Each structure stands twice: as C-alpha cells, then as structure tokens.
Amino acid sequence: MTENEVSKLILDIIHDIAPDEDLSDVKPEVRLRDQLDLDSMDFLDIVMELRKRHQIEVPEAEYMELSTLAGCVKYLRPKFEAKAAARA
Amino acid sequence: MRWDVVIIGAGMSGLAAGIRLAHFQKKVLILEQHAVWGGLNSFYKKGGHHFDVGLHAVTNWLRPGYKGPRVPLQRIYRQLRIQPEELALEPQTHSYVIFGDARLRFSNDLAELTSEVSRLFPKELDGFVHLSERCAEYPEAAADTTPISTRRMLSEYLSDPLLVDMLLCPLLYYGCASEHDLDWEQFVILFNSIYREGFCRPRRGVRQILDVLKDRYESLGGEMRRKSGVAELRVTDGRVGAVVLESGEVVEAEVVLSSAGRVETARLRSDHPVETGRPGELAFTETLWLLSQDPKTLGFDGCVTFFGTAPFSWARPDQPEDLSSGVICVPGNYAHQEPLDRHLLRVTHLADHRAWVGLSGPAYDEQKALWIERSLDTVARLGSDLRPYIQYTDSFTPRTVVKYTRHDHGAVYGSPDKVKTGRTDLSNLFLCGTDQGFVGIVGAMLSGINMANAHVLAGAS
Numbered sequence: 001m002t003e004n005e006v007s008k009l010i011l012d013i014i015h016d017i018a019p020d021e022d023l024s025d026v027k028p029e030v031r032l033r034d035q036l037d038l039d040s041m042d043f044l045d046i047v048m049e050l051r052k053r054h055q056i057e058v059p060e061a062e063y064m065e066l067s068t069l070a071g072c073v074k075y076l077r078p079k080f081e082a083k084a085a086a087r088a
Numbered sequence: 089m090r091w092d093v094v095i096i097g098a099g100m101s102g103l104a105a106g107i108r109l110a111h112f113q114k115k116v117l118i119l120e121q122h123a124v125w126g127g128l129n130s131f132y133k134k135g136g137h138h139f140d141v142g143l144h145a146v147t148n149w150l151r152p153g154y155k156g157p158r159v160p161l162q163r164i165y166r167q168l169r170i171q172p173e174e175l176a177l178e179p180q181t182h183s184y185v186i187f188g189d190a191r192l193r194f195s196n197d198l199a200e201l202t203s204e205v206s207r208l209f210p211k212e213l214d215g216f217v218h219l220s221e222r223c224a225e226y227p228e229a230a231a232d233t234t235p236i237s238t239r240r241m242l243s244e245y246l247s248d249p250l251l252v253d254m255l256l257c258p259l260l261y262y263g264c265a266s267e268h269d270l271d272w273e274q275f276v277i278l279f280n281s282i283y284r285e286g287f288c289r290p291r292r293g294v295r296q297i298l299d300v301l302k303d304r305y306e307s308l309g310g311e312m313r314r315k316s317g318v319a320e321l322r323v324t325d326g327r328v329g330a331v332v333l334e335s336g337e338v339v340e341a342e343v344v345l346s347s348a349g350r351v352e353t354a355r356l357r358s359d360h361p362v363e364t365g366r367p368g369e370l371a372f373t374e375t376l377w378l379l380s381q382d383p384k385t386l387g388f389d390g391c392v393t394f395f396g397t398a399p400f401s402w403a404r405p406d407q408p409e410d411l412s413s414g415v416i417c418v419p420g421n422y423a424h425q426e427p428l429d430r431h432l433l434r435v436t437h438l439a440d441h442r443a444w445v446g447l448s449g450p451a452y453d454e455q456k457a458l459w460i461e462r463s464l465d466t467v468a469r470l471g472s473d474l475r476p477y478i479q480y481t482d483s484f485t486p487r488t489v490v491k492y493t494r495h496d497h498g499a500v501y502g503s504p505d506k507v508k509t510g511r512t513d514l515s516n517l518f519l520c521g522t523d524q525g526f527v528g529i530v531g532a533m534l535s536g537i538n539m540a541n542a543h544v545l546a547g548a549s
Contacts, residue, residue, distance in 0.1 A: 016169060017166055017169075018166060037155075037158075039158055041166075041541075042166060045167070048545065052113060
C-alpha cells in the first residue's frame with residue numbers, strides 16, 4: 001500500500017466526520033488541528049473509524065502519532081500492510 | 089437475543105445515542121412505550137390536523153459559514169454524521185420579552201439585544217456588555233460541580249431587577265428544571281444558545297428532525313420497538329441483568345441507557361433503591377389555536393414572545409395556571425423560505441401539576457375549558473382577541489405529559505437534581521436525556537451523544 005493510498009483513506013475518514021472542511025490542500029507536516037477545525041471529539045472519531053473500517057487499533061498512548069497527516073501515514077502504513085499480509 | 093445496548097425511550101436523546109452506537113456497530117434496541125417516537129418533542133394528529141407536541145424553537149441556530157469556537161449544533165452534525173441541510177433549520181426573524189410597558193426585542197444577532205438594553209436600560213449597558221463577554225464561550229463540559237446562583241452572579245453585572253427578570257425569563261422557560269434560580273454554568277449555556285446563537289426551526293416542524301434521526305438510526309441497523317414499555321429493570325449483583333417489558337418479554341443487554349428520568353428509572357428497578365433525587369415541580373399547560381388570520385395582523389409579529397410581570401415568579405404556582413407569565417409562539421413568523429400553509433399560535437403557562445394530574449372525565453375537561461378562556465384573555469392583552477379567528481383549539485396539561493412521557497408531575501424538564509455524569513450505582517445502568525443534562529432538542533441530542541460516548545464507546549474494543 002502506497003503512502004498516497006494510506007493518506008487517502010485517512011482523508012476519507014476526516015471528510016466523513018467533518019464534511020464542511022476543505023481537504024484539498026492539507027499540508028502533511030502541519031498539525032491537523034492547526035489547519036482544520038477539528039477538536040478532541042473529532043480525533044476520537046478518527047480513531048474509532050479506523051477500528052470500524054480497517055480493524056486498526058490505536059492505543060490511547062499513541063494518539064499523538066496521528067497529529068499530522070504525515071505522522072498518520074508513517075504510523076498507520078505498517079498497520080495497513082500487516083492487515084493486508086494477514087489477509088493474503 | 090442479547091443486545092449490546094438497550095435504550096429506554098425514543099426521544100431526542102435516545103435516538104441520538106442510538107445513532108452513535110449503531111454507527112459504531114453496536115447491537116442497539118430502543119424501547120418506546122408510546123406508539124410514536126419523539127418523547128417530549130413528539131407529534132400527533134387530531135381533528136385532521138398534524139401538530140408538534142411542544143416545539144416552539146430549536147435553539148443554537150448555526151449561521152451558514154460560521155467560523156469560531158465549536159458550538160453545539162456543529163458537534164451534533166459531526167457526531168451523528170448529519171448534514172445541516174437534512175435538518176433544514178431556518179432562522180427566526182425576531183422575538184420579544186415583554187414585561188408591562190417594557191419590551192425588549194431580540195433576534196439571532198446579539199447586537200440587537202444589546203442595543204435594546206441600551207435603549208430601555210441605558211445605565212445597564214456596560215454591565216450587559218461585560219456579561220455577554222463573560223458568557224462568550226461555552227463552559228467546558230464539567231462533571232458534577234457545585235451549583236452557583238445565577239441571580240447572585242448577575243448582581244455583579246446588572247442592578248435593575250426588571251432587566252434581570254426580563255433576561256432570565258426566556259432562559260428559565262426554555263431550559264430550567266429548578267424553581268426560582270438556575271446554576272450559573274447552565275445560564276451561560278442558555279445565554280449563548282438563546283441570545284448569541286438564537287432560534288430556528290424546520291419548516292416541517294419537529295417531524296423533520298425526528299424523521300432524520302429515526303431513518304439514520306434504522307439505516308444503521310438499529311432496532312426500535314414502539315408500544316414497548318419497560319415494566320422492570322431486574323437487578324442482580326450490582327447490575328441490570330435483564331429488562332422486563334410490559335408484555336412480559338425479557339431482553340438482556342450489556343448496557344442499559346435510560347432516558348426515562350432519574351426518579352422514574354429508579355422506580356423501575358427490582359431492588360427498589362433509595363432515591364435521593366427530587367421529582368420536578370415545574371409543569372406547563374399549552375394551548376394551540378389554528379386561526380383564520382395571520383397572527384402578524386393581530387399584533388403577534390414575533391416568533392416567540394415571552395411575557396411576564398415583575399417580580400417574575402419561576403415556581404410551581406398555587407393555582408392551576410400562572411397567567412402572570414407565559415410564552416407565545418408563532419411558527420409562521422420564522423423566516424421560512426416558503427410560508428407555512430396555516431396560521432398557528434401556541435401559548436404556554438406554568439401550571440400546578442397537583443391541580444391537573446388527579447383530574448379526569450368532565451371535571452378535567454371543564455377545568456381545561458375554563459383556563460383556555462383565561463389564557464385567551466391574557467393573550468388578548470398582548471395583541472388582539474383571538475376568539476373571532478379560532479378554527480381549531482387543542483391543549484395539553486401536566487396530565488397529558490404524564491400520560492405520554494411518564495415524567496413525574498408532568499415535569500417537562502425533569503428533576504432539578506441532574507446527574508451530569510449519567511452514572512447510577514449500578515455498573516451498567518446510565519441516564520441520558522432530560523435528567524442527565526440539558527433540555528431542549530439540542531441539549532437532549534448532546535446528552536445522548538455524550539452518554540453513548542462516555543459509557544459505551546470510550547474504551548470499547
């Protein structure tokens with residue numbers, strides 16, 4: 001799974017939670033909270049959607065890995081790939 | 089069949105909780121004792137007409153394109169994955185608070201109220217501006233905190249008791265379960281909900297909102313059973329082991345979320361706990377009239393008109409109704425893109441539940457008819473006599489509220505002793521709705537969302 005694919009899956013989730021946000025130009029290195037109107041309840045929903053859609057668990061101690069889009073990709077990509085490998 | 093969550097009550101809070109839980113793949117069953125859903129904000133058909141039970145206004149109007157601190161309706165849209173267009177809320181034009189000759193006009197722009205305060209109470213302007221700045225943000229959702237008297241806090245900002253009464257009147261009528269005074273934190277929330285954000289409603293009334301919630305809940309796989317009152321919560325080993333329906337059927341659930349009320353839920357328990365919460369004392373009567381003439385031409389141009397006399401009494405009256413204050417609502421005065429197809433006016437007064445709940449048959453009907461006439465006289469003093477234009481009249485009393493919602497005393501806003509955490513002494517029984525937190529449509533939906541998050545979804549895996 002490419003970085004772009006992982007990035008798209010995350011943006012899909014954010015779009016469903018916050019459809020009023022413009023996601024066309026999210027800067028990968030800038031904290032999501034600083035460029036989008038997302039609060040802690042929205043972040044919890046991102047974690048819950050990852051579990052629901054992709055069966056990926058993010059322990060609370062690791063939530064900060066998701067603070068930027070680049071961080072999400074770096075942290076989640078191995079998890080997506082492990083899932084894919086398990087399915088194969 | 090074993091459910092993840094059983095929710096008691098298909099009102100706004102139960103439906104909102106159900107949507108959250110079903111969205112995250114919980115097996116959810118909502119039990120509703122009544123034939124229709126909506127709870128305190130339901131709907132009915134009578135004399136060939138469709139009516140909402142009590143919807144005057146949805147608070148917390150969210151301006152399209154709003155940017156700023158998170159406000160309640162944004163949270164509801166996001167948490168329930170609902171688009172604003174689905175609820176189709178349209179804003180008010182303006183409303184009034186009228187105490188004798190003093191008439192404050194307000195709208196969904198706080199600047200209008202500020203200029204009205206400056207016109208009627210010039211010496212109070214600075215204090216009001218400071219007060220509204222102090223209320224600028226919602227308090228953090230708090231656990232059980234010690235209540236602070238709003239009247240005492242207001243005395244730091246305002247000195248004219250008439251202005252204090254006039255500002256409090258709408259907030260008490262639209263959201264206060266306790267007599268005389270309210271908690272400061274709740275005041276701030278209501279101030280923002282009503283004066284900063286303001287009123288709105290869907291053109292179709294409460295059905296618009298309820299249809300969206302019910303359709304969403306069911307499309308996510310949630311199940312709702314109507315005419316399914318709960319007879320007993322069977323308690324074993326510190327938890328609800330089973331929910332027994334009035335039909336005798338027994339259902340089991342990991343978690344039970346009850347919107348039935350604090351005292352009312354405790355009463356369903358098989359272990360008969362000592363309940364320390366007091367039942368609510370504040371009840372209402374409401375009469376609605378279908379008119380042959382537009383209320384605007386009869387002197388009622390506001391969407392909502394709160395009226396009273398100083399000193400304003402927010403308490404259970406010592407007679408069947410307290411006509412010295414009330415609320416007149418004219419749904420047709422909202423800024424609906426397409427005008428409503430009928431002229432409706434409704435008026436609400438505080439009522440003494442003791443005078444109504446025990447009555448039945450002709451005595452009840454006579455009492456109702458008598459007070460409708462008195463209410464018409466009261467309304468006439470604020471505009472015109474409606475009598476020549478009345479096509480249809482209907483009314484409800486605390487007795488009606490008891491019958492359909494089972495709220496003790498017909499207390500629409502429930503117990504004055506709220507359980508903000510939603511917890512009970514049982515490990516899997518939680519409260520949501522009126523007795524957990526905030527009232528009104530928006531408050532109830534937030535309650536359902538917050539309780540589902542806190543007690544079921546948080547930490548679930």
